[in-house]
Amino acid sequence: MAKDMEHQLETLKEKYQSGEIGRRDFVKYLGMAGIAAGLTGGPFAYFAKNAFAAKSIRFDGWGGVVSEAFKKHAFEPFTKASGIQVIDGEFGDMDTYLTRVKASFPPGGEFNLAHLSGVFDYARYIGLGYGVELDESKIPNLANVMTAMVQPYKSISKGKLSAVPYDLGQTGIAYNTKHISKEKAEKLGASLLWEKDLKKKLGSWTDWRTNIWYAALHTGQSPNEVKDLDAVWNALREQRDLMKKYWSSGAELMNLLANEEIYATVAWSGRVAALQEQGHPIAFLAPKNCYSWQECIFVLKGTDLEVAQKLLNFMLEPACSLAVAEGQKYPSSLDPTKVPMSDAVKKLPAFDPTGKLDGYLFADPDYWNSRQVDWAEKWDRIRAGA
Amino acid sequence: MQNKSWKPWAMMAPSLSAVFLLLVIPVCFIVVYSFWLRAPTGADIPAFQFGNYAKFFEDFFYPSILIRTIRVALETVALCLVMGYIPAYFFYRSETRHKSLLLLLIMLPFWISFIIRTLSWINILGETGLINHLLLKFGILNEPLSLLYNEGAVLLGLIQYLLPFMILNVYVSLEGIDKSLLEAARSLGCTEWQAFREVTLPLSLPGVSAGCLLVFVLTAGTYLPPMILGGPGNDMIANLIFKRVIGTLDWPFGSAISVLLLALLGVIVFTYNRYLGINQVFKSLSS
Numbered sequence: 045m046a047k048d049m050e051h052q053l054e055t056l057k058e059k060y061q062s063g064e065i066g067r068r069d070f071v072k073y074l075g076m077a078g079i080a081a082g083l084t085g086g087p088f089a090y091f092a093k094n095a096f097a098a099k100s101i102r103f104d105g106w107g108g109v110v111s112e113a114f115k116k117h118a119f120e121p122f123t124k125a126s127g128i129q130v131i132d133g134e135f136g137d138m139d140t141y142l143t144r145v146k147a148s149f150p151p152g153g154e155f156n157l158a159h160l161s162g163v164f165d166y167a168r169y170i171g172l173g174y175g176v177e178l179d180e181s182k183i184p185n186l187a188n189v190m191t192a193m194v195q196p197y198k199s200i201s202k203g204k205l206s207a208v209p210y211d212l213g214q215t216g217i218a219y220n221t222k223h224i225s226k227e228k229a230e231k232l233g234a235s236l237l238w239e240k241d242l243k244k245k246l247g248s249w250t251d252w253r254t255n256i257w258y259a260a261l262h263t264g265q266s267p268n269e270v271k272d273l274d275a276v277w278n279a280l281r282e283q284r285d286l287m288k289k290y291w292s293s294g295a296e297l298m299n300l301l302a303n304e305e306i307y308a309t310v311a312w313s314g315r316v317a318a319l320q321e322q323g324h325p326i327a328f329l330a331p332k333n334c335y336s337w338q339e340c341i342f343v344l345k346g347t348d349l350e351v352a353q354k355l356l357n358f359m360l361e362p363a364c365s366l367a368v369a370e371g372q373k374y375p376s377s378l379d380p381t382k383v384p385m386s387d388a389v390k391k392l393p394a395f396d397p398t399g400k401l402d403g404y405l406f407a408d409p410d411y412w413n414s415r416q417v418d419w420a421e422k423w424d425r426i427r428a429g430a
Numbered sequence: 431m432q433n434k435s436w437k438p439w440a441m442m443a444p445s446l447s448a449v450f451l452l453l454v455i456p457v458c459f460i461v462v463y464s465f466w467l468r469a470p471t472g473a474d475i476p477a478f479q480f481g482n483y484a485k486f487f488e489d490f491f492y493p494s495i496l497i498r499t500i501r502v503a504l505e506t507v508a509l510c511l512v513m514g515y516i517p518a519y520f521f522y523r524s525e526t527r528h529k530s531l532l533l534l535l536i537m538l539p540f541w542i543s544f545i546i547r548t549l550s551w552i553n554i555l556g557e558t559g560l561i562n563h564l565l566l567k568f569g570i571l572n573e574p575l576s577l578l579y580n581e582g583a584v585l586l587g588l589i590q591y592l593l594p595f596m597i598l599n600v601y602v603s604l605e606g607i608d609k610s611l612l613e614a615a616r617s618l619g620c621t622e623w624q625a626f627r628e629v630t631l632p633l634s635l636p637g638v639s640a641g642c643l644l645v646f647v648l649t650a651g652t653y654l655p656p657m658i659l660g661g662p663g664n665d666m667i668a669n670l671i672f673k674r675v676i677g678t679l680d681w682p683f684g685s686a687i688s689v690l691l692l693a694l695l696g697v698i699v700f701t702y703n704r705y706l707g708i709n710q711v712f713k714s715l716s717s
Contacts, residue, residue: 142472143676171471244576252677284662289579292657303558305578414470420678424670425491429663 100129101351103341104141105159107134108294109318113371114159122358128351136293137251138165145174145344153346157355159210160342163196164253166207167409169342175206176343182353183208185360190379192401193338200409207340208356209377211369212401214394215254215335218301218311221325229308233331234261236308238279243286247300247309250290252423253412254310255280257335267333268408280426290427301326310335313393314373321373328393336394336404338377457692463685472679482686492670492687496694499667502581503649506588507642513589514596514641519630521597522604533601536594548587548658555583555659579661587655592648596641603637604630636706643702647695667691 103119105111111134119130135141138161148154160166169175180186186194186208193209217236219229223245229236237246237258248255259279260267270276288306291297294315300306302324316328341359343352358364362383369376370388378385379399389395396404439446464482467475486492521532539547554560555577562574577583607630615625653668667687674684 139676139679142679146472146679168472172473287662288576289661299552303552303556305557416472417468417470417678417680420673424673424677427662428491428495428665430491 099127100131101348101355102131102133102154102156103159103355104133104135104155104157106294107136110159110314110372110374113368117367117371118359118364121364122355125358126354128355130355138162142168145169146172150346153344155344156347157352158342158344159339160207161339162337162407162409163200164407164409164412166197166340166342167200167413169344170201170206171413174345175201176345176347176349176352177201178205178208178343178356179349179353180205182350183357183360185357185362188362188379188382189360189377190399190401192399193377196338196406196409197340207342208360209338209340210359210365211372211374211377212336212338212394212396212404213374214313214330214404215249215257215310215337216313216316216328216330216393217308218297218316218319218326218328219308220301220304221327222304223307226327229327229329233329234258236329237310238262238283238286239308240286242307244288245307246283246286247289247291247297247306248283248287249297249310250292250427252416252420253407254335255423256419257407258310259283261331261333267335267405268411277422277426280423284426284429317373317393330393333405336401336406338406339374460685460688460692463681464689466682466685468678468680468682474681482683483690485683486686486690495665495670496667496690499650502584502588502666503646505585506592506649507645509585509589510593510596510645511638511642514593515600515638518597518600518604518637521601522607533598536597539590539594544591545654545658547590548654551583551587551590551659552578555586578659579664581660581664583659584655584664587659588649588652591652591655592645595644595648599641599644600634600637603634603640607633639702639706643699647699650691650695 103114105114111132115132119132123129133155135144135158141158142165145155145158160169186205189209193212194205197205197207197209217229217234219236224236224242232239236242237248239246248258256270256276257267259276260270262279262283263272263275265271265276289296289300291300291309294312297309297311298315298319301309301311301319302322311328313328313330316326319326320328341356343349343356359368360378362378365376365378366383366386366389369392370386373392375389375392375395376383376385380390380395380397381399385395385397390397394404463474465478465480467477467479467481469475517536521529524532526532552559556562557574557576557578559577561577562571565571566574611629611633612625615629616622620628650666651668653666653672656664656666656669657672668691671684671687671691674680674687
């Protein structure tokens, strides 16, 4: 279709240059060609995309160092081995991505694979009907993945999988060791984020879930079963006055810590590892009941499953998975008791040598998703000063 | 003659089609969505009810953000006016042959992404940024100033974005003033200041009001400066819409807030057009 259009435009140009048609007609036909191109680039592009779908697959991820790791250690070798192109997209956060998926027509049809965060996100996508049923026999490397990471997904999608677990991490506390001692940080735990001496030197993510989780820890409650909600809201109000900035992206988090705008904040373990690698005096604290999460590669409805399964199996090859883990600074989902891990992976924050994830507390998807609308709105109100 | 009556429509057809497809239809979608309901999963449920509008007014939280948005927009207008009139007047009075180059400099920031321009303030206003670095280096301060993540920083980001709109509007209006009027005023005994006050300023008011309208409307709908440069409590109405639509997938409520904002801005633009005429805005935009 593109070749046809190019040919027609070339012919039109030649006729104009040779004087066969007038200037006005040339512009008129050019306009008509533009309209045709616009139309075929719109709704009809969906059909064109399907026609070429077997040769490429789209993957959306977190961008930055995470994307680089996927591109270098997974997608480029996969394309080399299979000839299938991986189109690499990015998103800033899960909610933005879900909005884009929801807005695409048909929902999910424009997108194929996504690096989703948390079992609660998996539950949201399944709940919205964007999931598929993967054929596990086509992904033999899935057998090396920690059972503790596979089970939560299977329990949501009735024993089947629409994703493969890929890595895990923690949202702990990052603090500047020049200004906060290790002893003080460990003594205070989650309450470090309420330390009055650090007024206007504290930060937090804009995410409602993370803030409520840490407020629950600060008030001595279980994040997956908050009994005294008023205490949580009051703690968040109290904390708001101590805050300098609620950041909204990983890049912003790293900038705030690296430039010493803030001395302590909730932070993703991988980003802290990246800052440490750059030489910044930032330490990572995982307080008791630290917010742990696991990430998966979710396959969206409408995706060519043969291609998707081939890519997923490739990504779960130990060599690929461990190289990505080292690159993105998050431990792999592969079971350390089945697959030998490199020293670099063993040193990553949130790495569990037992492969059982005992003592790791994950967000209960039913509990958090059922409260999302009310709690997110309440959190927005508090953050805005209510 | 009658045969030619379709020609203006044919000529306008591409623009009208674009407006219809890219503005009218999406706005209609938003209006329809505003009556729908949101399921707990984030799915939308078709309905016709006014619950989303009622929710906006059920307590003072949402109206207070709307009021804050209007206040910040008015502050931005006032600051842009003060900061924009002076350079516009300078361009008007300047006889330099490099005037077009000076005007080009006003447009220069548009060559750089708005996000990059906004982010760059972090390197200027931050605690390790340029200003604090110089103040500390020359011993003027012992502790860095907290210049970022407050309303002042948001206003700065907005002014940087909107000042060129004000300058151009005022300049176009000033350029339309016959300079012989000023000479006449001076020959009748007016001082420079009196001539400005009695002649130039009143005649430039259409451009001033057009600039004010444009800056106000654009400020009311922006969300990047509050998001990047603001601190807790500096969110504006567009940030609220962003959170409802993106954060909680509550498209119906986000749509209802959007419709209310659209209605408010519509009333302002309608009132402006009724008493001052919208032509001045188009005149400066097309200049």
